[in-house]
Amino acid sequence: MVNxxxxxxxxxxxxxxxxxEIRWSEVARRAISSEAKKLALMDSLTAKSTLTxxxxxxxxxxxxxxxxxxxTQ
Numbered sequence: 001m002v003n004x005x006x007x008x009x010x011x012x013x014x015x016x017x018x019x020x021e022i023r024w025s026e027v028a029r030r031a032i033s034s035e036a037k038k039l040a041l042m043d044s045l046t047a048k049s050t051l052t053x054x055x056x057x058x059x060x061x062x063x064x065x066x067x068x069x070x071x072t073q
Contacts, residue, residue, distance in 0.1 A: 006028065008016070016024055051059075 016022070
């Protein structure tokens with residue numbers, strides 16, 4: 001297993017220090033693992049895609065426009 005060093009903002013560190021019953025390294029490990037698994041799934045779903053970044057940006061804009069229209073009515 002690889003070790004990693006993280007920088008934590010002071011205000012978060014104060015909260016963490018108050019809760020020594022929490023295994024913060026395990027919390028970080030689970031969060032990182034979860035995000036990495038999501039990225040791996042995304043990579044496998046898009047591996048055979050022929051869309052370009054320009055295509056993706058166009059789709060993204062259409063989605064944002066639709067959501068904006070839906071929630072600003």
